[in-house]
Amino acid sequence: MEHPDTEHSDGELFPRERAEIVPGAVHVPDWLGPGRQRELVEACREWARPPAGLRTVRTPGGGTMSARQVCLGLHWYPYGYAPTAVDGDGGPVKAMPDWLARLGRSAVAAAYGQDPDPGVAYDIALVNFYEGDSRMGMHRDAEERSEAPVVSLSLGDSCLFRFGNTASRGRPYRDVELRSGDLFVFGGPVRRAFHGVPKVLPGTAPPGLGLTGRLNITLRVGGLG
Secondary structure (H helix, E strand, O other): OOOOOOOOOOOOOOOOOOEEEEOOEEEEOOOOOHHHHHHHHHHHHHHOOOOOOOEOOEOOOOOEOOOEEEEEOOEEEOOEEEOEOOOOOOOEOEOOOHHHHHHHHHHHHHHHOOOOOOOOOOOEEEEEEEOOOOOEEEEOOOOOOOOOOEEEEEEEOEEEEEEOOOOOOOOOOEEEEEOOOOEEEEOHHHOOOOEEEEEEEOOOOOHHHOOOOEEEEEEEOOOOO
């Protein structure tokens, strides 16, 4: 199943096709067409404005994440959720738009070939902005109580995405190149798998997108009441 705005990348000798990386983890290339990508970039620019806007995330050990972040629905901080930007300006977190929650359900249907459970309502979004030298270490999305699949949408520069296992940050893992418009969904037995972004590929964003760097929109179901 493809998103209705899907267009394949120009110049491909062979079209990139949907691939199951491991059972439960699916890569759908070019799921978002150019028009929908531009709409999402503009939405991200609005979400990044204060209050509770784009911020640098500081870890409990005193370090900082090189990718900056803004949250919708609930504010993520290491390692929990709050209704306000507790490690930022303290402002109330922006609401999760209904249209973005619906996009999350459509993404799961596209990846798995069937609609998600009717009770699955995507209510949290983490938007990470990567500049050319930004990275994301191996981690797992473990603060949610729900086991609903995680939805990842890529915009702008391509990246090397490393998808690992549920036991440790080390091998085995698989490296996948994610480009602008790509969808990646992981759930079921690999919902809590470690994953990260060891490398961004600067200058690879579509010319008409108007974005320097990479945006990643991660949609989750909190199950947090």
